[in-house]
Amino acid sequence: MSDLRVGLGVDAHVLAEGIPLVLGGIEIPYPRGLVGHSDGDVIAHALVDALLAGVDAGDIGTLFPSDDPALEGISSLEMLQKAYAVVTERGYELANASCVLIGEEPRIGERRDEMARALAGALGVDADRLSLAATTTDRLGFTGRGEGLAAQVVALLRRAPSA
Ligand code: MG
Numbered sequence: 001m002s003d004l005r006v007g008l009g010v011d012a013h014v015l016a017e018g019i020p021l022v023l024g025g026i027e028i029p030y031p032r033g034l035v036g037h038s039d040g041d042v043i044a045h046a047l048v049d050a051l052l053a054g055v056d057a058g059d060i061g062t063l064f065p066s067d068d069p070a071l072e073g074i075s076s077l078e079m080l081q082k083a084y085a086v087v088t089e090r091g092y093e094l095a096n097a098s099c100v101l102i103g104e105e106p107r108i109g110e111r112r113d114e115m116a117r118a119l120a121g122a123l124g125v126d127a128d129r130l131s132l133a134a135t136t137t138d139r140l141g142f143t144g145r146g147e148g149l150a151a152q153v154v155a156l157l158r159r160a161p162s163a
Helices: 042-054 074-089 111-125
Strands: 004-017 021-023 026-028 032-033 094-104 130-135 148-159
Touching: 004 042, 004 111, 021 032, 021 130, 026 111, 042 074, 042 111, 042 148, 074 094, 094 111, 111 130
Parallel strands: 094 130
Antiparallel strands: 004 032, 004 148, 021 026, 094 148
16 A cells, blocks of 8 residues: 555434534534434544545444444544554554534534544544534535534545554
């Protein structure tokens, strides 16, 4: 495999009342949360997929089958940790990842650094390797109607110095 590898991850989850909203590894005060087998963190899940894609190691469903009862309610940060272990086992490390949340609300501007620290903490890398951004879709589609949130992440991996 080449020294530089890029991976793309995409995820979306339904928003529903009565569950906490976990986004980018942190809890955000909001009346609704993301429904999922785990905590539904779309940013973390898209990052997992981007990391796995970067080393051609399948996707989040390969590593965490959604019919596995042992994974019920698993923290997405734990999923990230496991996905990044696959990356490092294959001799790569994260150069940087660019994460984009898609939805009208909540606005995450003030919590972006905190998210970067939480995600980076799970990976064991510096927070400056992660950037967080958000966009709306001008009220178009399921994110525009507030039915759910989506995220896209692109991750650049490089061969680790020791590999
Ligand atoms: Mg997901």
